[in-house]
Amino acid sequence: MNDMSRVERQVDTNEIKLECRDCQVFYGDTHAIKDVNVDIEDKTVTAFIGPSGCGKSTFLRCLNRMNDTIDVARVQGSFKLDGEDIYDKRVDPVQLRAKVGMVFQKPNPFPKSIYDNVAYGPRIHGLAKNKAELDEIVEKSLRRGAIWEEVKDRLDAPGTGLSGGQQQRLCIARAVATEPEVLLMDEPCSALDPIATAQVEELIDELRAQYSVVIVTHSMQQAARVSQKTAFFHLGNLVEFGETGQIFTNPVDPRTESYITGRIG
Amino acid sequence: MPILWLFLIVVAIALVGYVLGRSRALQSAGGDSRNLHSLPAFYGANVALKVIVPAFGLLVIWLLVQPIYVNSQVSGMIPDTAIKEGSSRGLVLAEVRRTATGLDNAVAQGALTEDVARNARADFTDMTQRLKDAGQVVTSNITQTVLRGAQSYRIMNSSGYRIMSIAVILVALAGAAISLVQTNADYRARNVVEQGIRVLLLAAASIAILTTIGIVLSLVFNTWEFFRLYPASDFFFGTTWAPSFSGRGGASDLGILPLLWGTLYISVVALLVAVPIGLFAAIYLSEYASPAVRAFAKPLLEVLAGIPTIVYGLFALLTVGPLLLGVFGDGGLGWMKAGTAVMTAGLVMGIMLIPFVSSLSDDIINAVPQAMRDGSYGLGATQSETIRQVVLPAALPGIVGAILLAASRAIGETMIVVLGAGAAARLSLNPFEAMTTVTAKIVSQLTGDADFASPEALVAFALGMTLFVVTLGLNVFALYIVRKYREQYE
Numbered sequence: 001m002n003d004m005s006r007v008e009r010q011v012d013t014n015e016i017k018l019e020c021r022d023c024q025v026f027y028g029d030t031h032a033i034k035d036v037n038v039d040i041e042d043k044t045v046t047a048f049i050g051p052s053g054c055g056k057s058t059f060l061r062c063l064n065r066m067n068d069t070i071d072v073a074r075v076q077g078s079f080k081l082d083g084e085d086i087y088d089k090r091v092d093p094v095q096l097r098a099k100v101g102m103v104f105q106k107p108n109p110f111p112k113s114i115y116d117n118v119a120y121g122p123r124i125h126g127l128a129k130n131k132a133e134l135d136e137i138v139e140k141s142l143r144r145g146a147i148w149e150e151v152k153d154r155l156d157a158p159g160t161g162l163s164g165g166q167q168q169r170l171c172i173a174r175a176v177a178t179e180p181e182v183l184l185m186d187e188p189c190s191a192l193d194p195i196a197t198a199q200v201e202e203l204i205d206e207l208r209a210q211y212s213v214v215i216v217t218h219s220m221q222q223a224a225r226v227s228q229k230t231a232f233f234h235l236g237n238l239v240e241f242g243e244t245g246q247i248f249t250n251p252v253d254p255r256t257e258s259y260i261t262g263r264i265g
Numbered sequence: 266m267p268i269l270w271l272f273l274i275v276v277a278i279a280l281v282g283y284v285l286g287r288s289r290a291l292q293s294a295g296g297d298s299r300n301l302h303s304l305p306a307f308y309g310a311n312v313a314l315k316v317i318v319p320a321f322g323l324l325v326i327w328l329l330v331q332p333i334y335v336n337s338q339v340s341g342m343i344p345d346t347a348i349k350e351g352s353s354r355g356l357v358l359a360e361v362r363r364t365a366t367g368l369d370n371a372v373a374q375g376a377l378t379e380d381v382a383r384n385a386r387a388d389f390t391d392m393t394q395r396l397k398d399a400g401q402v403v404t405s406n407i408t409q410t411v412l413r414g415a416q417s418y419r420i421m422n423s424s425g426y427r428i429m430s431i432a433v434i435l436v437a438l439a440g441a442a443i444s445l446v447q448t449n450a451d452y453r454a455r456n457v458v459e460q461g462i463r464v465l466l467l468a469a470a471s472i473a474i475l476t477t478i479g480i481v482l483s484l485v486f487n488t489w490e491f492f493r494l495y496p497a498s499d500f501f502f503g504t505t506w507a508p509s510f511s512g513r514g515g516a517s518d519l520g521i522l523p524l525l526w527g528t529l530y531i532s533v534v535a536l537l538v539a540v541p542i543g544l545f546a547a548i549y550l551s552e553y554a555s556p557a558v559r560a561f562a563k564p565l566l567e568v569l570a571g572i573p574t575i576v577y578g579l580f581a582l583l584t585v586g587p588l589l590l591g592v593f594g595d596g597g598l599g600w601m602k603a604g605t606a607v608m609t610a611g612l613v614m615g616i617m618l619i620p621f622v623s624s625l626s627d628d629i630i631n632a633v634p635q636a637m638r639d640g641s642y643g644l645g646a647t648q649s650e651t652i653r654q655v656v657l658p659a660a661l662p663g664i665v666g667a668i669l670l671a672a673s674r675a676i677g678e679t680m681i682v683v684l685g686a687g688a689a690a691r692l693s694l695n696p697f698e699a700m701t702t703v704t705a706k707i708v709s710q711l712t713g714d715a716d717f718a719s720p721e722a723l724v725a726f727a728l729g730m731t732l733f734v735v736t737l738g739l740n741v742f743a744l745y746i747v748r749k750y751r752e753q754y755e
Contacts, residue, residue: 069642071555098645108636111659120654121644171640178644 014041017182017212018063023077025058025067032058036077036238038231040182045204045213047227047244049220051259054233056216057105060184063214064100065093081182098125101180105187107167109159109174114151117159117170118142121178137177145173146203165196172203176211183207185215189222201226220260224248232256271324271430275437279316282441286312286448294450303455311454314461315444320437327429335421339414347410357411364415365422367396383416484733487726494720495519500727506690508710508721519724521731523690527700528732531611531686532675534696538615539675540668543622550623551630552652563627570620574680581613581685593697601697603687608696610685614678618671625670629663630656662747669743673736679704703728 018040025033033055040046040063048056058067065086067073079086086096098121109117118138121127128134138155142148147169151162159170168188175183185204189197204226207213217223223230224244231241232253240247240256251257290308294300301308336358343357371377376395448454492500503520546566550559586604593601593608601608633656641651657664679702687699688709710725717723 064643066639066643069639094645094647096645097643102639102643104636104639104643106636108634108640110637110640110655112654120641120646124644124646124650124654174640174644 014043016040017042017082019078019080019083020063021078021080023059023062023079024075025055025062026074026076027058027070028072032236033062034236036233038238038241040212040214041229042212043208043210044229045208045215045227046229046231047223048214048216048231048233049218049223049259050233050239052218055236056231056233057186059233060186060214060216063182063184064097064102066097066102068093098178099180100182100184101175101178103168103171103175103183103185103188106191107164107171109162109167109170111158111160113156114142114159114162114170115155118174118177121174125178127178141173141177142170144176144203144207145169146199146206147173163196165192165199168192168196168200169203172200172207176207180211182212182214185213187216187218190218197222220248232259234259268324268328271433274434275317275320275324278320278434278437278441279313282312282316282445283309285441285445286310289445289448290450290452290454293448301450302453303458307454307458308448308452310458310461311452312441312444312448314458315440316437317440318461319440320433323436324429324433327425327432331422331425331429335418335425338421339418342414342417343410347408357414360411361414361418364396364411365418368415368419371396383420481733484726484730487723488730490718491720491723491727494723500724504692506706508724517721519720521703521728523692524701524703524706524728525731525735526692527607527682527686527690528676528702528704530607530696530700531614531682531702532672534607534611535614535618535675535678536668536672538612539618539622539671542615543619543671544626544664546619546623547626547630548652548657551627552648552656563624566620567624568620569617570624572617574617574678575684577613577617578680578684581609581681585609585613586685589697600695603699605685605687605699606697607686607700610682611696613685614675614681617678617681618674621671621674622667625667626660626664629660629667632663633659665746666743669739669746673739676732676736676739677704678702679708683708703732707732 016039020036020038020040023033023036023038024031036055036059038046038059048060050056058073061067062075062079063086065075067075075087081096081100085091086100110120112120115138118141119128119134122134122137128137139148139152142151147166150166151157151170159167162170168191172183172185172188188204189200192200201222204213204215208228215223215226227244229242230244230247232239232247232251232255234255240251240253242252247256248260251260287305287309290301291298291305298305339361340354340358343354343361348354348357368377368382372379372382500519500521502522503518504522505518505520506523507518509517550563550566554562582604586606586609589606589609589612590601590604591597593599595601637655637659638651641655646654682702682705686701686705688701688705689699690706691698691700693700707725707728710722710728
């Protein structure tokens, strides 16, 4: 099971997983996202940073069509996952969301047992042929979520009874159980204490070996710690996108510099 | 002095006390309200409270105690010899009270002078005639004892009320005086008023609780009375319901089982109709309907809850019954003899319960956090999977509560049953036969001409008590379910 740690970390030459061109989002009359172009690379952690209300969460929710569930939201532009437009009429958003998993800002375990929380995705997508396979998937996912050791003796206990940090790792385990190709994380640590945050960050770094991870965060330190690519959003515009090291040490745009040095935001 | 005047006088004293208290407080602070401990209005309210509360307290207690006292005094005046064979002291007392009222009214009409009403002794046979002439209801010839009792009853009552008026006004004035003397800039009027408000709210809550206890107690005592006349085992385990009315000989069979069976059967049919339809309607309204449809459909559905049950009863009798008879009756499948049946009442009651289930469930489903739905959608679940596996389990305690509330309504429903299910108490499995329920039989037992002390009438209380225990048990069970699942789901 520990072969993950032996996987070599590749940072440099990854192929593009998700290509976004000229993206616009409207909430009713509000133009929330303006002309955003981003390439999300495979096996990379991409961080979206920016002040509150800049549109980073909105943009993240475009990537698995979660904005479809909001009546007033309208999305334009081209989003290509492995070269296929995810907003094409033939694409089923339900299948897309199985491929592009999501972890939310607030831990939201279902009112079910820990086991059923993780087994939820595999069950609805029919990933397991029998109980033994399902057990295996649940254990593997919980191990990947770095929470197996803490909950293996009480898989029947309600997921809502865990602590905040455990709940969030359970939600991550739940998301990876459906074997997504891209994992979207919307401020996954904002409701957690520093210790739980460190655990989740470590986990994100491990997940990078297999998935393409996109994380929205308010903490610039967190973006610097976990990501290889960083995108800075401001007032619905993508201001700057590049290598994390370059963004934080040598930003091109004066707005990015102002933000990371704490003058705006 | 009528009570209304007394009431108005006390209120007037309170109002004057309010104004005086307020100005006195301001005066003691040298006209500057910033030097007061509390806002000026609190000083006024403090005085008004101390006028109203003791005065009205005394008034209420006096009104409760005086009739008891007067009755026992007058009762003591009636010698045992005055009580006829087959009569009782209570009946003679009632006669005394009637006569006293008659005298009061005759005096008010001017048919008798106050002096005659008070002091007439010898010509009491004449008194009967004079009261009758004055249009007063007097059942028999007034005896000397009754007349004297009535006279002292009147005198005691009127002097009692006079003393009461004086006492209440004195207490009100004393309250005003004491609180006005207390009033100065440092007096903590606000705290006193806050206490007063607290007590007022507490009193309102206790009245509600005490009334409930009173209702239960009256049920318990009458039920107890019934079980002294009729064996409890025959009541609880008897399988026939055949009351004989007016004591026309023959013992009654008062077994509750056929009624309980009818109640449960009709309620189950009603819930089988109401729960799926109501729940599905709630799911549609909260999860699928667009805001425009919801704004239109939800109030429309709730209109159903506002229809009086008698109208549902008519609907059952005139529309649903004949309709079912057409399909299942002799012209169709031949299972049904008449329009009134368990099915008729159950279907209509189910329709009545739909808005209860749907409206409550809709609120509960809406209360499930959006984060739950997002989490499920984010994993690639479809809308119906999300509802079935995430939203409904999270909303389950509330939905169970809504269903049990609907069940309580179904068990307590009367009018639909009277009109839709017939009046025959029967133990049968056929839902197309007429049956009746506990509530419908309570009505028919109490609206007959049976003696109120007979088991045939008293059985109504035993039935009511049983129904009360059943619904109470249902509510306790609902609470248990809700608690049990709440631990798991929050």
